[in-house]
Each structure stands twice: as C-alpha cells, then as structure tokens.
Amino acid sequence: MRRLAVCLALVAVIGSASAAGVSTDPRSAPPGAYQMDLKHTQVVFAIRHLGITDYYGRFEKFSGTLNFNPAAPEKSAVDVSIDTSSVNVMSSEIMGELTGASVFDSAKFPKATFVSTALTRTGPDTGTMTGNLTLHGVTKPITMNVTFNGGVANPTSGGYAVGFHAETTIHRSDFGLSSMMWNSFVSDDVKLTIEAMFEQKKA
Numbered sequence: 024m025r026r027l028a029v030c031l032a033l034v035a036v037i038g039s040a041s042a043a044g045v046s047t048d049p050r051s052a053p054p055g056a057y058q059m060d061l062k063h064t065q066v067v068f069a070i071r072h073l074g075i076t077d078y079y080g081r082f083e084k085f086s087g088t089l090n091f092n093p094a095a096p097e098k099s100a101v102d103v104s105i106d107t108s109s110v111n112v113m114s115s116e117i118m119g120e121l122t123g124a125s126v127f128d129s130a131k132f133p134k135a136t137f138v139s140t141a142l143t144r145t146g147p148d149t150g151t152m153t154g155n156l157t158l159h160g161v162t163k164p165i166t167m168n169v170t171f172n173g174g175v176a177n178p179t180s181g182g183y184a185v186g187f188h189a190e191t192t193i194h195r196s197d198f199g200l201s202s203m204m205w206n207s208f209v210s211d212d213v214k215l216t217i218e219a220m221f222e223q224k225k226a
Contacts (some may be wrong), residue, residue: 036188045173050093052174052185053095057221059103060184065218067106070195071210078209080121084109084146091185096150096171101139107158108133125203129155132160140164145207148173150188158198167217179223 046052069077084106092098092169108129122129123163140156148171155167172186194211201211210215 037212044225045175047171047173049091049096049174050150052091052093053183053223054091055223056092057089057091057223059083059085059089060220060222063220065216067216067218069214069216071212073208074210077214078112080112082106082109083111086106087221088218089185091155091223097142097144099142100152101137101152102196103137105135105137106133107135109193110183121205126200127159135159137165142169149185154199156193161198163197165193167215177222180222182222183225184220184222186217187220187221188216189215191215199201 064085064087066082067079068080068081069079082105084177085101085104087101090100107127108122112118112120112121121127124131127135135156135158137154137156139152141153144150145151150167150169150171152169152202153164153166154160167189168191172188172190174183174185176182177184192212192214195213196211
C-alpha cells in the first residue's frame with residue numbers, strides 16, 4: 024500500500040510539473056522533425072447507425088512525422104500512415120467485415136495515408152490543414168480543423184512534445200466504401216478525430 028501511495032504521488036508530481044510547463048504558443052516549441060508518439064496518439068472514427076446512434080472505432084497501428092515550423096506554423100508539414108488491418112471495434116464479427124474485401128480490403132490496401140499540402144492559421148492556436156487522404160486505393164483532398172493543444176518538455180524522455188487535436192468529416196462513398204451489406208443502415212458521413220502527440224527526441 025505504501026509503495027502504491029509513493030507511485031501515485033510521483034505521478035502527481037510529474038503531472039503537475041508537466042502541466043505547469045505547457046505552452047500554447049507554437050513559437051515556444053523547437054523547430055524541425057518530430058516523430059508521432061504511438062502510445063499517446065489516437066485515431067478514432069464515428070459513423071451514424073440507423074440514424075440514431077454513433078458507432079465508434081479506432082485504429083491501433085499507425086506512424087507519422089511532423090516537420091514543425093514554430094515561427095510560421097503554416098509552413099509545417101505532416102505525413103501519417105495507418106494500418107487498416109488494425110481497426111478495432113466492439114464486435115469481432117464487424118472487425119472481420121471491416122478488414123475484408125467489402126470495406127477496407129486490408130489484404131489489397133494495407134495502408135491509408137494522409138500527406139498535408141497546405142496549412143492555414145485561423146487563430147493563436149487553431150488552423151485548418153488540407154492534405155491528400157488515400158484510402159481503399161482512392162486519393163481525395165480533405166481539410167481538417169486543427170487545435171494546437173500545447174508543447175512541453177517531456178519529463179519521462181527528456182525530449183520536447185507537442186500535442187494536436189484534429190477533426191474532419193469525410194464521405195465514405197468518395198473512397199468506394201459502399202459495397203458492404205449494411206451500406207443502407209449507416210451514414211455516408213464518417214467523422215474522423217485524431218488526438219496526436221509528436222515528440223522531438225533530445226539531441
């Protein structure tokens with residue numbers, strides 16, 4: 024019990040120190056290349072089912088890079104790759120359908136990718152990011168609304184971490200995802216939410 028109390032106290036101290044050092048000013052972050060922190064990033068999607076509930080899923084495997092320009096965030100660039108076979112939902116039966124030929128067809132299209140092409144700053148910590156999304160062998164431009172959550176020196180690694188929240192809605196029919204047997208039961212709109220942490224390792 025005492026050991027547990029000590030661990031909890033240590034976590035609280037580290038958390039407080041991190042929170043105190045967080046800056047929402049992009050200019051406080053070091054420039055250059057960042058790698059996506061896979062343990063602290065989530066890629067989540069939601070689709071309306073029968074017009075009455077949102078059905079959620081997420082991807083478990085992905086990778087990404089950020090070339091960050093703090094002085095001019097609109098000149099930054101993002102590149103993300105997602106393993107479509109890593110989709111995870113509450114039903115194992117539906118997971119099998121999602122990775123199968125009628126939906127993602129992961130055997131033929133194992134990766135979905137996003138490569139940014141333009142960023143526009145809309146506020147001190149907000150902006151829009153346009154880029155090319157390739158999914159199911161189809162490439163279409165999409166635009167995400169992005170919020171810079173902040174940056175902080177990571178006490179556990181010694182590097183510098185930056186966090187972002189991004190949202191957009193895509194039409195699955197644009198990517199040929201409309202041949203599943205339950206096509207008419209779910210919406211064409213799919214909301215994508217990405218909570219991403221990127222880290223620049225200490226030199």
